[in-house]
Amino acid sequence: MNMLRATLMSAGLAAASAAPAQTVTLAAAGDLIISRPLSMLSASGAFPYGQSFKAILDTIAPSDIVYGNMETSIFDARSFGGYPYSWNGDWMLTALPAVAPDLKTMKFGILSRANNHALDWGVDGMRATIANLDAAGLVSAGTGETLAEAASPAYLASPKGRVAIVSMVSTYRPTTDALAPAASAPYGRPGVNGLAVHQVAVVDAASYATLSAIQCSFTSATSCSAADRLDFLGETVRTAGGGETPFTYSYEVDQTDLARQRNSVREAKANVAYVLATIHAHEALTEEAPPTTWQDPATFLQPVAHDMIDAGADAFIVTGIHHVAGIEIYKNRPIFYGLGNFFWSDIQEPLSEELYESIANRALFEQAFDYPSRATDADITNIINANSSFATSGPVSDNRTFQTVLTKTAFDQGTGKVMSIAIYPVALGYGEKLTRSGIPRQADATIANLILDRIISLSANRGIAIRKTTENGYVIGVATPQ
Numbered sequence: 421m422n423m424l425r426a427t428l429m430s431a432g433l434a435a436a437s438a439a440p441a442q443t444v445t446l447a448a449a450g451d452l453i454i455s456r457p458l459s460m461l462s463a464s465g466a467f468p469y470g471q472s473f474k475a476i477l478d479t480i481a482p483s484d485i486v487y488g489n490m491e492t493s494i495f496d497a498r499s500f501g502g503y504p505y506s507w508n509g510d511w512m513l514t515a516l517p518a519v520a521p522d523l524k525t526m527k528f529g530i531l532s533r534a535n536n537h538a539l540d541w542g543v544d545g546m547r548a549t550i551a552n553l554d555a556a557g558l559v560s561a562g563t564g565e566t567l568a569e570a571a572s573p574a575y576l577a578s579p580k581g582r583v584a585i586v587s588m589v590s591t592y593r594p595t596t597d598a599l600a601p602a603a604s605a606p607y608g609r610p611g612v613n614g615l616a617v618h619q620v621a622v623v624d625a626a627s628y629a630t631l632s633a634i635q636c637s638f639t640s641a642t643s644c645s646a647a648d649r650l651d652f653l654g655e656t657v658r659t660a661g662g663g664e665t666p667f668t669y670s671y672e673v674d675q676t677d678l679a680r681q682r683n684s685v686r687e688a689k690a691n692v693a694y695v696l697a698t699i700h701a702h703e704a705l706t707e708e709a710p711p712t713t714w715q716d717p718a719t720f721l722q723p724v725a726h727d728m729i730d731a732g733a734d735a736f737i738v739t740g741i742h743h744v745a746g747i748e749i750y751k752n753r754p755i756f757y758g759l760g761n762f763f764w765s766d767i768q769e770p771l772s773e774e775l776y777e778s779i780a781n782r783a784l785f786e787q788a789f790d791y792p793s794r795a796t797d798a799d800i801t802n803i804i805n806a807n808s809s810f811a812t813s814g815p816v817s818d819n820r821t822f823q824t825v826l827t828k829t830a831f832d833q834g835t836g837k838v839m840s841i842a843i844y845p846v847a848l849g850y851g852e853k854l855t856r857s858g859i860p861r862q863a864d865a866t867i868a869n870l871i872l873d874r875i876i877s878l879s880a881n882r883g884i885a886i887r888k889t890t891e892n893g894y895v896i897g898v899a900t901p902q
Contacts, residue, residue, distance in 0.1 A: 442832070442833040442834060443830040443831060443832060443833055443839060444484050444485070444578075444580040444581070444693075444694065444830070444831045444833050445482070445483045445484050445485070445828055445829065445830050445831075446483065446484070446485045446486075446487065446694075446696075446735060446828070446829045446831070447479070447480045447483035447485070447486045447487070447527075447826065447827070447828050448487045448488075448735070448737055448756060448759060448826075448827045448828075448829070449480075449486075449487065449488040449489075449528075449759060449762035449826055450488070450489060450739050450758075450759030450760045450761050450762050450824060450825075451488075451489045451491045451535075451739050451740070451742070451759075451760070451761045451762065451763070451764075452488040452489060452490050452491060452492070452523070452528075452531070452762055452763050453491050453492060453513060453761060453763050453764050453765055453858070454492065454515055454519055454523075454763040454765045455492065455513070455514060455515045455516065455519070455765040455767050455768055455769075456515070456516055456518075456519065456765065456767065457516070457518045457519060457522035458473075458522065458763070458859055459477070459522050459525045459526050461473055461859060462474035462477050467856070467859075468856070469849070469856070469859065469861040472861035472862045473859060473860060473861050475862055476826060476844070476846060476860050476861070476862065477526055477527070479826060479828065479844060480526065480527050480528075480826065481527050483527070483828060484578050484579060484580045485529060485530060485576065485578055485580075485583050485694070485696075486526075486527050486528045486529045486530070487528075487529075487530050487531070487532075487585070487696060487698075487737065488523075488528055488531055488532075488762055489531065489532045489535060489698065489700060489739040489740075490523075490531040490532065490533055490535075490549070490553070490560060491513065491535050491537045491538075491700075491739075492513035492514060492515045492519075492537060492540075492549075493512075493513060493514055493515065493537070493538075493540050493541045493545035493546070493548065493549050494514075494515045494516070494517055494519055494520055494548060494549045494552040494553070495514070495517065495541065495544075495545055495548035495549065495552070496516075496517050496548075497514070497769075497770055500541070500544065500545075500548065501544055502541045502542045502543070502544025502545050502548070503541065503542050503544070504540065504541055504542075504772035504773075504774065505539060505540060505541065505542050505593070505596075506540075506772055506774040506775075510536075510537075511540075511768060511771075511775070512537075512540035512541060512771075512772045512774075513537045513540055513768065514540075514541070514768060514769070514770065517552050519552075520552040520553050520555065520556035520558060521555075521556045523556070523558060524556045524557055524558055528558065529558065529559060529576055529578070530558075530559045530560075530574070530576045530583060530585050530696065531553065531558055531559065531560040531561075531585075532560070532561060532562050532585060532587035532698040532700065532737075532739070533549070533550075533553075533560045533561060533562040533563045533587055533612075534561070534562025534563060534570065534587040534588050534589035534592075534612040534613045534614070534698075534699075534700055535562070535589050535591075535592075535612070535700035535739070535740065536589065536591045536592050536593065536700065536702065536740075538562070538563050538589075538592075538596070538611075538612050539563075539593065539596040539611060539612065543610045543611075546563050546610065546611075547610075549563075550563065559574045559575065559576040559585065560574060560585075560587075561573060561574035561585045561586060561587040561613075562587025562588065562589065562612060562613050562698075563598070563610075563611065563612050563613070564598060564610065564611075564613075565598075565608075565610045566598055566599070566600060566601065566608040566609075566610070567597075567598040567599055567600040567608060567609075567611075567613070567680075568600060569598070570598040570610075570611060570612055570613040571586070571588075571598075571613040571680050571681070571684050572684060572687075573585060573586050573684055573685075573687060573688035573691075573692075573695070574587075575688075575691070575692065580693070580833060581692070581693030581694065581833075582691065582692040582693055582694075583692055583693065583694045583695075583696065584688035584689075584691065584692040584694070584695045584696070585688075585695075585696045585697075585698065586613075586681060586684045586685050586688055586695065586696070586697045586698070586728075586733070587613060587698050587699075587700075588613045588614070588615045588677075588681050588697075588698070588699050588700075589612050589613065589614060589615065589699065589700040589701070589740075590614070590615045590616070590617045590671075590699060590700070590701045590702075590703060591700060591701055591702035591703060591740060592612050592614055595609075595611075596611045596612055597609075597611050597612055597613075597614030597616070598610060598611035598612060598613060598614070599611070613680075613681075614677060615673065615674065615677045615678065615681060615699065615724070616673075616674035616677050617671040617672065617673050617674070617703060617718075617720060618656065618671065618672040618674075619655075619656070619669055619670075619671055619703070620649070620656045620657070620658055620669065620670045620671070620672065621655050621656065621657045621658075621667075621669060622657075622658060622659070622660045622661075622664055622665070622666055622667070622668050622669065622670055623657060623658075623659060623660065623666050623667060624659065624660060624666040624667070625659050627666070627667075628650075628657065628658070628659045631650065631652050631657055632647075632650055634652070635650050635651075635652050665705075667706070668705045668706055669703070669704070669705060669706070669718065670718075670719065670720070671703055671718050671719075671720040672720075673720055673723075673724065678724065678727065681697070681724075681727075681728065682727060682728065682731045683731075685697055685728050685731040685732050685733050686731050686732055688732070689731070689732030689733075693836070694734045694735075694831070694836070695732055695733045695734050695735075696733065696734070696735050696737060697725075697728040697729075697733035697735070697736050697737070698736070698737045698738075698739065699721070699724065699736075699737075699738055699739075699740075700738075700739050700740040701717060701718065701721060701738055701739075701740045701741070702740045702741060703717065703718035703720070703721075704716075704717055704718055704741060705717075705718060705719070716745055716746060716757065716878050717738060717741050717745055717757050717758055721738055721757060722748070722755075722757075724736075725738075725748070725750065725755045725757075726750055729750055729751055729753045729755070730751075733753065734753055734831065734836055735753060735754050735755070735756070735829065736753070736754075736755045736756070737755075737756045737759065738755075738756060738757050738758055738759070739758070739759055740758075741758045741760075742760065742761055742820075742821050743758060743760050743820040743821060743823070743824075744758050744759065744760045744820070744823065744824060744825050744871055744874055744875055745757035745758025745874075745875075745878050746758075746875060746877075746878030746879040746880075746882055747827075747841065747843075747875060747878075747879045747882070747884065748879065748882035748883065748884065749838060749882075749883065749884060752835075752836075752837035752838055753837075753838060754829055754838050754841055755882075756827060757878070759824070759825060759827065760820075760821075760823065760824030760825060760846075761821065761822075761824050761848065761858075762824060762826065762846070762860055763848075763858055763859065763860070764821065764822065764848050764857070764858035765858045766801060766854050766857070766858060767801065767854050767855065768797075768801055769797045769798075769801075770797060771797045771800060771801070775800060776800065781800075784803055785800070785803065788803045789803075801854065802854065819850040819851075820874075821848075821850075822847060822848040822849065822850035822857070822858075823845070823846075823847060823848070823850075823863065823867055823870060823871050824845075824846045824847075824848060824860070824871075825843050825844060825845055825846055825871060825875070826843075826844040826846055826860070827841055827842065827843050827844070828841065828842040828844070829841045829842075830842075843872070843875065844862075845862075845863035845867060845868035845871040845872060846860045846861070846862070846863055847860075847861055847862070847863040847864070847867050848860060848861075849861065869888075872886070872888055876888070
């Protein structure tokens with residue numbers, strides 16, 4: 421098809437064009453931030469990118485397994501009985517019930533649900549979302565009435581064998597993680613399958629000494645011991661160790677949570693041919709949200725990914741950082757460290773009153789409108805998006821939030837080893853009107869090269885070399901082990 425793409429090859433195996441016929445294909449997309457049905461736009465003359473959108477859906481269609489991260493709540497606002505629960509003034513994402521069957525029309529089949537937006541509309545929103553996905557025949561995992569349910573694998577019957585998904589999240593609002601029943605609290609708590617991580621700020625020795633002295637002053641101590649770490653104004657701080665870069669973050673993973681994920685993967689592997697392990701993680705190396713550069717995700721993700729593959733996962737997928745990252749092949753299994761956003765719908769209705777009440781937003785409204793009290797949800801959506809940190813200033817090519825990928829992995833059906841991974845650069849229409857932006861379309865040569873260059877850079881130290889070339893006038897990349 422007329423599409424820019426890269427093909428990633430695993431060690432010692434033939435090129436994608438020569439791959440064995442007996443393969444199982446996994447199409448993996450990133451965050452599905454979608455609020456309304458969109459598939460009809462692929463056949464609409466009114467949507468200028470309809471054919472380009474259709475080409476992407478046609479790429480997905482023949483896959484045996486199609487995955488995405490469902491990062492919104494699905495319910496009918498006219499009958500919904502729940503309430504909004506914001507996190508630091510963040511958007512409470514909402515989708516119409518028709519979105520679920522529309523995703524099915526686009527051939528999506530298996531979804532992760534453990535993410536920071538899973539309980540934007542409380543437990544009622546979580547339950548309504550599960551019900552809508554179930555009704556559409558979409559398999560989802562990562563949320564549930566108890567911790568056991570949220571952590572349990574979900575199963576998809578595919579033509580090439582049964583598939584399982586284990587969905588976890590490391591970035592979530594306090595109290596939205598599911599709890600197991602306890603002797604004195606027998607009902608547990610509904611929520612997401614959390615993998616708790618503790619953030620630690622890493623600084624150089626001189627800065628640590630300064631912070632230690634300041635901390636000592638706050639406690640009015642006459643002398644301070646030289647501890648190896650300190651709690652400075654709510655942030656754990658330590659000096660950089662061997663090989664670490666100062667002024668970055670490290671993360672300590674809760675081992676009980678990690679063991680639960682490992683057990684879920686083992687349980688799934690005993691019952692299926694293929695297991696997807698996924699995590700939604702906003703954690704990054706530096707304090708940039710979104711990054712001004714395409715920052716690689718936090719370093720804790722690699723050992724977690726390896727742990728899940730050691731337990732039986734056939735692929736490990738990271739979503740949440742809202743831009744693309746590197747790819748690794750570990751024990752003949754793929755790891756995607758960031759797939760970006762497949763949909764980025766900023767048309768959101770209804771909006772919670774908290775967006776109107778935010779002090780920062782109030783200032784925007786005063787600047788933008790003569791009569792702020794008359795602003796509608798649509799007005800608010802436009803002005804907040806125009807001033808969002810996700811909409812960076814500068815040329816279109818600089819906005820990584822709107823530059824993403826669709827990946828297609830071919831596994832050998834006999835051995836389960838990865839044979840090839842095709843990487844399709846995708847653009848989301850940065851700068852377009854909200855009715856047009858956020859909908860995937862084929863990336864042009866400039867954007868495609870930016871995307872592929874970044875993936876090449878972040879994959880180079882993971883035992884993979886990706887070579888770009890052209891085929892029929894379009895950019896491709898062929899990767900081989902280093």
